[in-house]
Amino acid sequence: MKKHTTSLFVIIVTIALLMISSASLTAQDPARPATQPPARPAFRMPARIISPEILPDNKVTFRIYSKVASNITVSGEWATGSGPAEALVKNDTGLFTLTIGPLKPELYGYTITIDGVRTIDPNNVQVRRDGINYQSFFIIPGTESDLYFQKNGVPHGTVTKMWYKSSVLEMDRRVYVYTPAGYEGGKNKYPVFYLLHGSGGDEDAWTTMGRAAQIMDNLIAQGKAKPMIVVMTNGNANQQGAQNDIPLAQVPDQQGMASYTRLAGKFEEHLVRDLIPFIQKNYRTYTDASNRAIAGLSMGGAHTQTITNNNPGMFKYIGVFSMGIMNMGPQAQNAAKLEQERDTKIEALKKSGYKLYWIGVGKDDFLYQSVVQLRNTLDKHNFKYIYRESNGGHTWANWRLYLSEFAPELFK
Numbered sequence: 001m002k003k004h005t006t007s008l009f010v011i012i013v014t015i016a017l018l019m020i021s022s023a024s025l026t027a028q029d030p031a032r033p034a035t036q037p038p039a040r041p042a043f044r045m046p047a048r049i050i051s052p053e054i055l056p057d058n059k060v061t062f063r064i065y066s067k068v069a070s071n072i073t074v075s076g077e078w079a080t081g082s083g084p085a086e087a088l089v090k091n092d093t094g095l096f097t098l099t100i101g102p103l104k105p106e107l108y109g110y111t112i113t114i115d116g117v118r119t120i121d122p123n124n125v126q127v128r129r130d131g132i133n134y135q136s137f138f139i140i141p142g143t144e145s146d147l148y149f150q151k152n153g154v155p156h157g158t159v160t161k162m163w164y165k166s167s168v169l170e171m172d173r174r175v176y177v178y179t180p181a182g183y184e185g186g187k188n189k190y191p192v193f194y195l196l197h198g199s200g201g202d203e204d205a206w207t208t209m210g211r212a213a214q215i216m217d218n219l220i221a222q223g224k225a226k227p228m229i230v231v232m233t234n235g236n237a238n239q240q241g242a243q244n245d246i247p248l249a250q251v252p253d254q255q256g257m258a259s260y261t262r263l264a265g266k267f268e269e270h271l272v273r274d275l276i277p278f279i280q281k282n283y284r285t286y287t288d289a290s291n292r293a294i295a296g297l298s299m300g301g302a303h304t305q306t307i308t309n310n311n312p313g314m315f316k317y318i319g320v321f322s323m324g325i326m327n328m329g330p331q332a333q334n335a336a337k338l339e340q341e342r343d344t345k346i347e348a349l350k351k352s353g354y355k356l357y358w359i360g361v362g363k364d365d366f367l368y369q370s371v372v373q374l375r376n377t378l379d380k381h382n383f384k385y386i387y388r389e390s391n392g393g394h395t396w397a398n399w400r401l402y403l404s405e406f407a408p409e410l411f412k
Contacts, residue, residue, distance in 0.1 A: 049095075051123040052138050059101035060138065062112075063123065067094040069114050076110030077397065078103050085113060105142020106397055107211065109135035128208045129244065130396075131200035147218045147404050148211045154221045155181030159213050164278040168270035169263075173234060174241030175275065176203050177283070178213055180220055180227035189284045191291035191411045192229045194271065194315075195403070196300030198322075202242040203234040206403075209396045215404055224408045228293075231279055233271070235300055237263040268306045272314070290355070293410045295319025297399045298367070302326075305374075309345040313352035319406045321360050321399055324370030325377060346381050356409055357385040360402040364393040 051063040064072050073085035078100065088096035109128060112121050120127055121136040128137050139145050150156075157180045166173050180190065195212065197205035206212040212230060219225035240246045280287050294315045296304040301323025308318050325342075327335045357378075361371040378385055388405065390398050 049123045051121055052136075054138065054140060055099075055101075057102050058104075058140055058142075059099050060103060060140075061097060061099045062088060062121070064088060064096045064112060064114070064121070065094055066096065066114065069096070071115055072096045073113045074098060074100075074110055075113070076100075077106075077108045077395065078110075103140050105140045105145040107137060107139045107145060107148050107400070109137045109396075111135055130205055130209050131202065132243070133200075147215045148400065149218075150214055151218065154217055156217050157181050157213060157220075158184065159207055162282070164275065166270045166274040168266055168273055169237055171240050173239075174203055174246070175231060175233040175278075176207055177279070178207075178216060178230035178232070179283070180216065180229070182227070183229075183284075187284070189286050190227060190229045191293070192231060192279060192283075192285050193317075193407070193410060194231045194233075194275075194292075194294040196235050196294070196296030196303050197232070198235075198296070198298030198300050198399075202236065202239065203232050204242045204244075206230075206232045210400055210403060212403060215400065216407065219404070219407055226411045228407075228411065229279070229283055229285060231275070233275055235267055235296070235303055237267040237270070265306065268303055268310065271303075271307060272311055289314055289316045291316075291411060293317035293319070295321060295358070295403075295406055296323075297321040297402075298323050298394065308354075309342070309349060312345070312348040313354075316353070316355040317358075317410050318354060318356065319358045319360070319402070320374070321402045322362065322365050322367055322371075322394055324361075324367060324372065324374035326367075326370045326373075342377065343381070346377065346383060350381055350383050355412075357383070358388070358406050358409065359385055360388040360390065360398070360406075362390050362392040362394065362398045364391075365398075366394055 049063050049065055051061070053061045053063070055061065062074050066072070069090075072088045072090075074088065075085045086098055086100065088098040090096045110121070112119050120134055124136040124138070126137050128135055139148055141149070157178050160177050160179070162175050162177055163172050164175060165171075182188075183190070195206050197203070201209070212232065216225065216228075216230060220227050234241055239248060276292075279285060285291070292315050294304050294307060295318065296302075298321070301320040304318060304320055305323070305325075308315055327338065359371065359375065361368055365371075375385075375387065386409075388402065390401060392398050
């Protein structure tokens with residue numbers, strides 16, 4: 001019995017030793033883990049560069065970061081015209097900075113030039129377009145710029161991009177239509193204001209450059225302007241719409257002086273024959289002349305004069321911004337005949353019972369003398385008008401101001 005007990009003890013000890021040995025071997029040779037990709041470096045957000053930064057004293061700081069650039073400048077509307085370029089200063093990290101001002105409350109466009117290449121500010125999401133020109137912009141807050149802001153608590157209107165057919169121009173065209181807050185859910189009819197852009201612009205100009213929607217929202221909310229529909233179409237007779245969306249067709253007879261001559265007067269004709277009927281058919285509008293206004297800047301001011309001179313009594317409210325009477329090219333050769341025709345049309349317009357003829361121009365506008373000629377012509381006919389002379393030149397700063405002052409005078 002003792003012999004068997006001893007043998008059993010030896011077997012148990014042997015098994016235990018074998019298990020310990022196996023465990024030891026396992027611990028010395030652990031299982032190889034599954035293959036994994038190399039560890040990625042920790043994600044780090046790039047440092048945010050604020051440009052422009054509007055400081056409490058209305059100074060403005062611009063910042064551009066580049067380790068390779070040698071020269072960076074900024075040009076903006078705070079100086080005369082586009083203003084002389086001002087150089088940013090580079091520090092040892094590659095950050096270029098410049099502080100300007102203080103600036104008066106206004107909306108300012110500007111561009112950046114990096115080693116000779118003109119561009120927008122890469123750190124500023126606020127960008128505007130006027131034809132083929134793109135600019136960054138910012139707004140200095142204050143009484144003068146208060147209407148240009150999108151404000152909380154103010155009922156907002158709607159800007160719709162619509163297409164209409166023009167039989168005069170033989171193409172489909174695009175138009176922006178502003179409807180005031182409450183239009184979509186209501187049944188009321190509204191007066192209509194046709195607002196025209198200048199040369200180089202398109203149907204996008206008054207909403208992008210002119211802040212028309214914000215200005216109208218704020219004027220209406222403050223009770224300074226009556227709720228109205230604002231119609232902004234493309235004033236270039238050879239275009240269907242803004243070329244950043246609808247490139248100009250590469251058709252020879254749509255470009256150059258031949259096209260200009262062939263289409264002269266066609267935009268004005270199409271507005272009367274095609275656009276006004278389209279708006280009256282598709283929107284809840286009053287259709288009498290007392291509820292119809294038109295205004296335009298520069299080229300649009302010339303369009304406004306042509307349309308109202310040729311159609312006396314169609315618009316009771318007329319605005320001419322930064323444009324007067326100009327005799328150029330073929331017009332100069334027939335100046336006497338044109339003056340006689342103009343006199344006849346102005347007399348007819350005078351007798352049509354218009355309610356407001358409003359003229360605005362900047363003291364430094366290169367078209368200032370053309371406005372002097374317009375006023376002299378109207379004065380010769382004892383034609384009543386309101387004249388607004390502002391500081392500055394042929395700029396959107398003036399045209400936004402004119403819209404802000406003209407719109408409250410409408411449909412009284």
